[in-house]
Amino acid sequence: MPQDAFTIKYVAKELEKKLVGGKISKIVQPAKDLLTFIIYTENGSVKLEICLSAKGCRINIANSDLPAPKVALNFCMLLRKHLQNAKISAVKQVEGERIVYFDLECNSEFELTNMRFYVELMGKYSNAVLVKDEIILGALKSTAIGESTKRVLFTGAKYSLPEPQDKISPDDLPAIKSVFAGFGGDKAKFISERIKGISYATALDIIETYGESITAEQTAEYLSGAVYAPCVTFLNGEETDFKTRSASSAQRRYESVLEAQTAYYEAITAKQEFAEKKRKLEGALSSAIKKLEKRLAIIEQKLFDCRDLEAVKLKGELITANIYAIQRGINEIEVANYYDENGGKIKIALDKTLSPAENAQKYYKRYAKLKRTEENVTAQKEETNAQLSYLKSINSHICAGESLCDFEETEEELKALGLLQAPKSKKKAEKISPFREYLFCGFKIIAGRNNLQNDRLLKSVNQKDLWLHTQNYHSSHVAIITDGKPVPDKVLEAAAEICAYYSDGRNGNKIPVDYTKRAFVKKPPKSNAGFVIYSEYKTILVTPNPHAELRKD
Secondary structure, three states: OOOOHHHHHHHHHHHHHHHOOOEEEEEEEEEOOEEEEEEEEOOEEEEEEEEOOOOOOEEEEOOOOOOOOOOOOHHHHHHHHHHOOOEEEEEEEOOOOOEEEEEEEEEOOOOEEEEEEEEEOOHHHOEEEEEEOOEEEEEOOOOOOOOOOOOOOOOOOEOOOOOOOOOEOOOOHHHHHHHHOOOOOOHHHHHHHHEOOOOHHHHHHHHHHHOOOOOHHHHHHHHOOOOOOOEEEEEOOEEEEEEOOOOOOOEEEOOOHHHHHHHHHHHHHHHHHHHHHHHHHHHHHHHHHHHHHHHHHHHHHHHHHOOOHHHHHHHHHHHHHOHHHOOOOOOEEEEEOOOOOOOOEEEEEOOOOOOHHHHHHHHHHHHHHHHHHHHHHHHHHHHHHHHHHHHHHHHHHHHOOOOHHHHHHHHHHHHHOOOOOOOOOOOOOOOOOOOEEEEEOOEEEEEOOOHHHHHHHHHHOOOOOEEEEEOOOOEOOEEEEOOOOOOOHHHHHHHHHHHHHOEOOOOOOOEEEEEEEHHHEEOOOOOOOOOOEEOOOEEEEEOOOOOHHHEOO
16 A cells, blocks of 8 residues: 555554654664664564655564664664664654654753654655754755755754645545535546545545445545554455555455554565565576586587597598508598498598698697597586586576575575675574475475485485485475385375476476485485485376475474
C-alpha cells in the first residue's frame, strides 16, 4: 500500500502507544536512506526502522539486524550527538500529511532540551529532519542555499511544512457530500483527487468494500476507521501488499497496521536480499565460466591445428624413404604412399633451399612440435573441462537456491576460489547451514544445498545408507538414512524426486537418478568440492518434485 496520510495515521497512533516513554539507546545508519533506533520501553527494547528511499519509504518496527558501517555517516553522528538517551514524549502525524514527528526530551551535560524529529514519507522527496525551536539542526537530505526550491532544508534555516493540499478533509462529511454530488468517471480517481491524504490504492479499497454504488456516508465511515481489519494480501502465494482492510480471500490478518506493515516489509526485504545475493553470486560465477569457455575455445582451435600431425610425420618418412631419388632445388615431389593399400601416390612440398635430408628433418621437427602441443593441450582441455564442470555445479546449486541460507556456504566457496573478494578483517567462525531435511514413512531424507554441504553429507552418513545423485546432471547429493532397515520403493522414489528437483534437470521429466549404498561412493583425493565417483549403482527415472510437504528444516 502506498504510504498515504490515511495509512500513516494508523502507524503513528500505534507507534505512539508502543514508544512514548521509551529512551533511545542506539542509533545506526546502515545505508544512506535507512536509519534504525534501538528504543528501551517498559515492555522491552524495540527496533524502529526508518526507510527514506524513493521506493518503500516507511516507519517500521523491524526484527532483523543489519550490519552497521565501520564509519558512521554525518547525519547519524548528528543524531547520536543530540538524541542519545533522549526520551520520546510524543509521536504524532501532521494532520493530513505524510509526515510523522517525534517529540523528544534530550539531556545534555548542562541542560534539558526539547527537540522534534520529523520523518517525511513522501516518495523520492522522503527526508528526516532534526529541529530545535523550529530551527533545523540537520537533515538527511539538505537543499543547497542557491537551489531553487519551495522548501529550504539546511542547517540554521527555519523548518516549514509542505504547502497544504487544496483538498477536503476526510473528517468533513458535509464537504464529502458536496463533492459526491458530482461523482462520475473513475470513482477511485475521483476520491483520491478530492479527499486529502487518500491515495488511489486506498480509494480502490474503499470502493472494494462498499461497491460501485458507494455513498459519501460510507466513504466517511471507512475514513473514520470504522472498517478496520489490518492484513497482508497474497497473490499466488506471494505477498503483494499490506492494507487496513481487504476483501481478498488470500490474506493474513494482523492486530494492527504496524504489525501488517512489519510482516510485509520483512518478506519483501528478504526477497530483495535473496535476489541481490543471487545476482552477486551468479555474476561472479558467470564471469569465471565465460573465461573458461573462452580458454576452451582456444584449446579446441589448437587441437584442430594439430589434426594433420600424422600426415606431417608420413611426409617426413616418405622423403627419407625416397631421399636418393630427390634432386636438390625442386619445390615438390610425388612419391608412392606405401601406407595406402591401393598404392596411391602423394605430393609433398619441399623447400628448394634445403637438401632432401634437411627437408625430411623439417617435417620431423614439425611433427614433434605438433605432437607436444597436442599432448599438452589435451591435458589442458581435461583440466579446463573439469574446472568448467565444477563451476557449473556451483551454478546449479545457486539456481536451486530458495533462501539466503542456501547461499551462505556457496559464497564461501566462491571466496575460496578467488571469484569473490574475501573480507580483510579477521575471519569469523564459518556458519554451517543445515541440510535440507525431510521425513517420510519413518525415514529421514537429507539433501545438500551446495558442494561443501554435499561433501559434508557424504562424511556424515553411514556406509549402509542410500546415496542418490542425478545421472548426467549436476545436482544435490541426497541420502536416505536407513538405520539398517530396507527402504520401501515409495521412499526411494520420493528421495529421487527431491534429488531431480535440486538438479539442472528440474524442469524436465523422467530424470535418471542413480542410487547406491554410501559404501560404494568415493571422493578422490584433491578433487573439487562435491565431486565423487561411485559404483554398484542402479538407476530410477522420476519427475522432479520438491516435496515441500515433507520438509522438516
